[in-house]
Amino acid sequence: MTEKDSIMSPEYKKAITNLLFQLADDDFLYAYRGSEWLGLAPHIEEDVASSSISQDSMGHAAMYYKLLEDLEVGNADDLAHLRPVKERRNSVLTERVNGEGYYMETPQYDWAYQVVRSYFYTQAKKVKVDSLSESSYSPIAEVAVKVKMELYYHRLHWETWFKQLLSSTDVAKKKMNDAIELVMGDFGDVFSYGNQKQVIETSRLIASEELLKEKWKASIEPVFSALQMKVPPIPEQPTKNGRNGEHTKDLNEALLTLSEVYKLDPVATW
Amino acid sequence: MTASVEVSAGRVLEVLKRVNDPEIDSISIIDLGMVGEVTTEGNNVKVVLLPTFLGCPALEIIKLNTMKAVKKLPEVDEVEVEFVFHPPWTSDRITEQGHVNLRKFGIAPPPRHLEEDGSWHVDCAYCGSTYVTMENIFGPTACRSILYCKSCKNVFEAMKPVSTLM
Numbered sequence: 001m002t003e004k005d006s007i008m009s010p011e012y013k014k015a016i017t018n019l020l021f022q023l024a025d026d027d028f029l030y031a032y033r034g035s036e037w038l039g040l041a042p043h044i045e046e047d048v049a050s051s052s053i054s055q056d057s058m059g060h061a062a063m064y065y066k067l068l069e070d071l072e073v074g075n076a077d078d079l080a081h082l083r084p085v086k087e088r089r090n091s092v093l094t095e096r097v098n099g100e101g102y103y104m105e106t107p108q109y110d111w112a113y114q115v116v117r118s119y120f121y122t123q124a125k126k127v128k129v130d131s132l133s134e135s136s137y138s139p140i141a142e143v144a145v146k147v148k149m150e151l152y153y154h155r156l157h158w159e160t161w162f163k164q165l166l167s168s169t170d171v172a173k174k175k176m177n178d179a180i181e182l183v184m185g186d187f188g189d190v191f192s193y194g195n196q197k198q199v200i201e202t203s204r205l206i207a208s209e210e211l212l213k214e215k216w217k218a219s220i221e222p223v224f225s226a227l228q229m230k231v232p233p234i235p236e237q238p239t240k241n242g243r244n245g246e247h248t249k250d251l252n253e254a255l256l257t258l259s260e261v262y263k264l265d266p267v268a269t270w
Numbered sequence: 271m272t273a274s275v276e277v278s279a280g281r282v283l284e285v286l287k288r289v290n291d292p293e294i295d296s297i298s299i300i301d302l303g304m305v306g307e308v309t310t311e312g313n314n315v316k317v318v319l320l321p322t323f324l325g326c327p328a329l330e331i332i333k334l335n336t337m338k339a340v341k342k343l344p345e346v347d348e349v350e351v352e353f354v355f356h357p358p359w360t361s362d363r364i365t366e367q368g369h370v371n372l373r374k375f376g377i378a379p380p381p382r383h384l385e386e387d388g389s390w391h392v393d394c395a396y397c398g399s400t401y402v403t404m405e406n407i408f409g410p411t412a413c414r415s416i417l418y419c420k421s422c423k424n425v426f427e428a429m430k431p432v433s434t435l436m
Contacts, residue, residue: 048416049408056412059325063355142356145434146324149358152388152436153407 015203016137017073018089018196022243023128024064025090028080029251030121031057032258033094034114036103042111049157053118056150063143070139081262085252086245089194092238093117093186095251112175115165116183119158120220124190126151127215128206136204159223166227180232188235191216194243277345279308282315289339292331293411296375299332303363306354313347315340320359322432323412329353361432377414378428388436394419395426402426 034054041047065076073079088095096117099109129151132144165172191209193200201208207215217231224231240246286308289299299305299319306318317336321329333351340349361380364372369379378395385391393400399421406416407430414427 045406045408045416048406048410052408052412055325055327056323057325059323063324138356142354142358143324146321146355146358149360149432149434149436150323150412153430157407 011199012203013071015196015199015205016140017068017071019193019200019205020064020068020071020140021089022091022193023132024061024068024079025088025242026094026121026125027057027061027064029090029094029254030118031055031061032254033096033098034118036098036107037109037114040103040107040109053154053157056154060143060147060150063147067139067143077262078266081259082266085247085255088245088247088251088255089243090251091186091189091192091242092240092246092248093121093183093190095242095247095254096186097250097253110175110179112165112172112179113182115158115161116176116179118154119162120183120187121190122151122154122158123220124212124216126155127212127219130215131207131212132205135206140205163223163227166229184232184235185239188238189241189243191234192238192241192243194241196243275345277310277313277315277343279310281343281345282308282310282317282340285339285343286317286336289332289335292328292335294372294375294377297368297371299336301365301368301371303365303368304332304359306357313345314350315346315348316350316352319351319353320357320363321353321355322359326412328411358434359432360434361429364429372429376426378417378426380429380431384431384433384435390431392417392428394422394424395428396424397422 031054034050034057037047037050037054039047041050061080062076065079068074068079069076098114099107101107101109126148129144129148133141133148135141135144162176166176191212193209197209200206206212213234216234221231240248283300283305286305287298287300291297291299291302302322304319304322306320307316308318309316317340319332319336333353336351337349340346362382364379372379373395376395378392381390381392383390391400392402394402394417397419399419401420402417403420404415405418405425409416409427413430413432415430416425417428418425
């Protein structure tokens with residue numbers, strides 16, 4: 001018997017569904033932005049690595065959407081491709097463009113931003129999956145254990161870039177510090193559960209927002225102190241909270257591109 | 271009384287030994303440790319598979335190949351293939367034969383032991399030399415890394431160690 005068949009209170013199911021949308025949409029957009037670096041990364045080894053990380057992350061999103069499908073919320077592919085912007089629960093950080101220009105024309109993407117966003121996001125994801133692996137909902141806990149094993153390599157990768165660029169030339173340091181400022185400006189909703197905070201936290205699906213923030217700070221503290229830098233503060237309140245469906249126009253454009261092929265032929269086999 | 275031949279899990283496992291990884295065709299899904307459980311009910315078969323990496327694009331192909339292979343058994347009616355995440359697939363699940371078959375393909379098998387700090391070491395897949403450098407921890411597929419052997423001057427791949435201890 002699966003948990004789906006056992007008795008689940010509507011409250012509990014609501015909490016699971018909301019959290020799964022946040023996790024799925026985060027990884028979906030993060031993977032999409034990562035995949036936009038294909039062919040543009042600083043060197044060929046990085047192209048291979050970034051693509052692999054994006055592919056893994058898309059796999060993580062797919063698993064979370066599948067858990068939603070198992071709860072009869074909808075078909076996983078539809079949930080990923082067809083939900084309108086206001087129903088998206090990803091953090092604003094994951095939807096931001098990689099820089100100026102478009103992929104097919106003249107992309108002037110910012111590698112420092114990619115490194116900082118990826119490192120901070122991956123570290124946040126690590127803190128979350130550590131907590132999720134003890135989730136009260138066992139299908140989430142099982143997926144989290146699997147995600148954690150793959151995340152080990154992602155974290156290692158981005159941490160290496162982060163340390164090296166911040167120990168490099170003055171230009172590199174300047175670009176990295178600018179990127180840190182940009183990324184932290186959007187960090188206010190990364191650990192937020194939005195207006196679902198109470199129901200998610202009381203259901204013991206994952207730790208509280210506050211605890212996860214503390215764990216994130218503690219986890220990157222050694223890297224910052226080795227660089228003789230201070231961990232930047234997480235904004236108290238997000239300017240826009242993606243968990244409540246508040247998004248930027250970057251998301252509209254991303255979803256239009258993302259779902260273009262799927263909408264052409266929704267019954268095609270993927 | 272009519273005699274009926276029910277399908278046995280043992281027969282199914284024999285067939286699965288010939289279902290190979292589509293990206294590394296020297297190794298079967300059994301030797302990769304991807305087969306979790308095979309159950310039969312009358313003439314219906316259920317195969318539970320453990321995915322290696324969650325985003326691996328080969329998973330759907332493996333699923334299809336598994337179904338096709340099992341359906342070829344004359345006594346089989348229905349075949350169901352399901353991916354589960356518990357227990358999680360780890361590289362420890364690769365069998366000894368799997369290690370041999372990976373080497374045949376030019377891929378160094380994952381190390382059996384990790385150092386206390388989580389680091390690991392593999393020897394050259396071709397000449398066995400220990401004098402190797404890591405070129406890229408990410409390789410042509412999610413499960414592989416790229417290394418260079420300073421002894422025989424070959425580039426080779428290694429399967430990443432994947433462990434719940436990481």
